[in-house]
Every structure is written in structure tokens, then in C-alpha cells.
Amino acid sequence: MFYRVTLSFNSTFMKKVFLLLAALAGLASCHKTGNKQAEKVSPQDSTVLYVALMPTVDCLPFYYAEQQGIFDSLNANIEIRNYMAQMDCDTAFCRKHVDVAYTDLIRAALLQSKDTALNVIMRTDGSHELITAFSKRLKSPKQLKEKMVGMARHSVTDYLCSEIVKKGNISPDELYKPQINDISLRAAMVQNATIDAAFLPEPYATQARLLKNRSIYSTPKEKIHLMCMMASWQAQKDPKKAKLLHQLIQGYDLAVQKMKDKSNQDSARNLLKPFGLKQQVLDSLKLPKYHKASVPDAKQVQKAIEWLRAQELISKQYNGDTLVTSFLTK
Known part of the structure; x- marks a missing residue:
């Protein structure tokens, strides 16, 4: 499943799509969500x-x-x-x-x-890091143009993709965002270089770094705590x-x-x-x-x-004024 993938279907991108779908089919059989x-x-x-x-x-x-x-x-x-x-x-x-x-x-x-x-x-x-696959040699958000970043739709990682786009000075349509909800599957796909990068929480970010993958962005450094x-x-x-x-x-x-x-x-x-x-x-x-x-x-x-x-996901009337309650932490 893809979220906001550009409709410019060049041959390089289509190859990535087919490889991703094939890998998802194989890896999903090895990773059951939850227990x-x-x-x-x-x-x-x-x-x-x-x-x-x-x-x-x-x-x-x-x-x-x-x-x-x-x-x-x-x-x-x-x-x-x-x-x-x-x-x-x-x-x-x-x-x-x-x-x-x-x-x-x-x-x-x-x-x-x-x-x-x-x-x-x-x-x-908690925190998230943007981990890039070792074989891709990606060292900066600027290099993510037409690259695939694993994330979860309408979540913190989707928000972080928007931040990466701004930081890398690239168009939102130039960042491909396959939705990969299972965090262990997302980590495995980075390790296999099936996708170019992914947002991972700890301890999966540490696991990825130990396997020589590169961290190029972290939420604590950006003071994002969501x-x-x-x-x-x-x-x-x-x-x-x-x-x-x-x-x-x-x-x-x-x-x-x-x-x-x-x-x-x-x-x-x-x-x-x-x-x-x-x-x-x-x-x-x-x-x-x-x-x-x-x-x-x-x-x-x-x-x-x-x-x-x-993102036009909420109405102008909703302002989140009742979202948080402090009755348990006073």
C-alpha cells in the first residue's frame, strides 16, 4: 500500500515498486503483527x-x-x-x-x-530516527529525492516525512512513502535495502545502526516529542x-x-x-x-x-482543546 506516491511512473520507479511488492509478500509471511x-x-x-x-x-x-x-x-x-x-x-x-x-x-x-x-x-x-540502508550510501535528507522511506500513514512518521522534505529542500511528490506499519518488518526492509530508508523507534534504530545502516535524522535533536x-x-x-x-x-x-x-x-x-x-x-x-x-x-x-x-485531515473547527487531560498526572 502506498501513500501519496507520485504518478510519474518512470522505469526506475516502477522497478522499485515491483521489487517492493515482491519483498513485502515474502517478508510479511515471516513477520506477524503482534502476538x-x-x-x-x-x-x-x-x-x-x-x-x-x-x-x-x-x-x-x-x-x-x-x-x-x-x-x-x-x-x-x-x-x-x-x-x-x-x-x-x-x-x-x-x-x-x-x-x-x-x-x-x-x-x-x-x-x-x-x-x-x-x-x-x-x-x-520515545524517539524516532531516519535510518538509511547501508548499500544506498545516503547521508543527508537532500539525497532522498525519488527515494522510498518506510512510514505509517497519518502518524508521527508521516509528520516526520514532511519535516524531512523541508529539511532536504525537495518536493513532497519526490519522496515516495510506502506504508509499512509493522516496525520489525520496516527494519528488515531497510536492512535488505528493499526500501531506501525508514523511520524507526528504539530499539530498532539501534539494531539498524549496529548492522552498519546510517542514521541521518533523529527527533530528540529536532526537539520533536509526539x-x-x-x-x-x-x-x-x-x-x-x-x-x-x-x-x-x-x-x-x-x-x-x-x-x-x-x-x-x-x-x-x-x-x-x-x-x-x-x-x-x-x-x-x-x-x-x-x-x-x-x-x-x-x-x-x-x-x-x-x-x-x-494536510486537510481535520476540520478548521477542531483545535484539540480537549485532547489532553491532566487528571491522572496532577
Whole structure:
């Protein structure tokens, strides 16, 4: 599936298209989105808080809180469901299979503008890097003209493609953007040079760099912080779920405090090993400086709204003034 691919079908581009489609067919058979746990749909239980996460460093404190028994110590019945694609987190959330989901401000605002009852409850400390395939020898955004950059439509990586276009001084139609939602598949396609580049979160960016691929752009350097967690209005209004939401945040903060210790960081990194990451990647992975749960900065929210409006994805009337709630992080 391609998003905003130019209609100038020169022979070089068509070869890339056919190679990409063939590679997707082959690689997709080896990469299943999510896992068996995520595929199970349990009846909603008001005594359980269902949380959709991805194996990224900004979700790591939640995984650590679960593994270390922090949630159990709070008598919080929290069930984590794992996904390899942000779109799958969103789908589970919209279908009410989960109460809370890992997302970004672009996706959350877009969903709310289309009448999905949600609030962003906290920011997360994640990042993305633009990784270029080693064999492509791409060292700058200026070299991305008529190149393929793997991303996810109407999300933070779509926003970042717009930033890359401006930074590289190239036309939006000159950047080809195949939609590759599964982050492990996206990383594999960069490694195989099936695509020229891709936006990857950690730890997949570290994995790519260790395999000699090049990072030419990172969100921390550009002061872009759009990753977050969203919760449904239904969960916020249900007394039992609301209590669990408070315990979720409390558990997250306790995990962040414990993960300041280096020995705990090492054990936390290893929680990502079941997602197909080698020990060398985990040993090399630099964790971010985690912060206690807090709401996203208003300037970051405004970036998301302005981009969505520029893409004509939201109405002029929607301004995101009810997107973020601070009732859990006061």
C-alpha cells in the first residue's frame, strides 16, 4: 500500500515498486503483527485495565512495572497486550478491545476529531530516527529525492516525512512513502535495502545502526516529542477503571524511579528480547532519561494540530482543546 506516491511512473520507479511488492509478500509471511496474546479478544471486564503497547523504549517502564510485580503490589489488575504496529494499537483501541493505547499526538488528535471518545493522558519518552540502508550510501535528507522511506500513514512518521522534505529542500511528490506499519518488518526492509530508508523507534534504530545502516535524522535533536498514551472516556468515567488508570500511572512512576539504577536498566532492556532482538542490540541500547508521567507540552500538541490541518485531515473547527487531560498526572 502506498501513500501519496507520485504518478510519474518512470522505469526506475516502477522497478522499485515491483521489487517492493515482491519483498513485502515474502517478508510479511515471516513477520506477524503482534502476538497471540494481542490477537485474543477478551470480554471487557471492569476489574481489568487492558493496555495496548509496542516493544519500544518508551513503553519499557510499563513492561518493567508488570515484570517486577509493581502493578501486583498496587493490587492493580492490568493486562498488557502487545502489538508490532501502531495502527494495530489504534484498531484495538477503537474496537474497545483495550482501554489504554500507545500512540502519538497526530493519531490521537485525528481519532478524536473523528469522534473517537479519548484523551491523551501522558507523554512518553520515545524517539524516532531516519535510518538509511547501508548499500544506498545516503547521508543527508537532500539525497532522498525519488527515494522510498518506510512510514505509517497519518502518524508521527508521516509528520516526520514532511519535516524531512523541508529539511532536504525537495518536493513532497519526490519522496515516495510506502506504508509499512509493522516496525520489525520496516527494519528488515531497510536492512535488505528493499526500501531506501525508514523511520524507526528504539530499539530498532539501534539494531539498524549496529548492522552498519546510517542514521541521518533523529527527533530528540529536532526537539520533536509526539509519542503518548491515550485512554478512552469510557474507562475514565467507570469508577473501577478510573482507579486502575491512576494505578497504571503510579506503577509507571515507580518503574521509572527503579530504572534509574543501572542494574535495573540492564534487566529492563532484556524484557525486549522476546520480540526478536539480539543480546548485542540490548547491550548497546541507550535508554532515554525517563520522566515521571506528565502531559505533553502544549507546543507539541500544536505541532500535531497544525500538521493535520495543513494536510486537510481535520476540520478548521477542531483545535484539540480537549485532547489532553491532566487528571491522572496532577
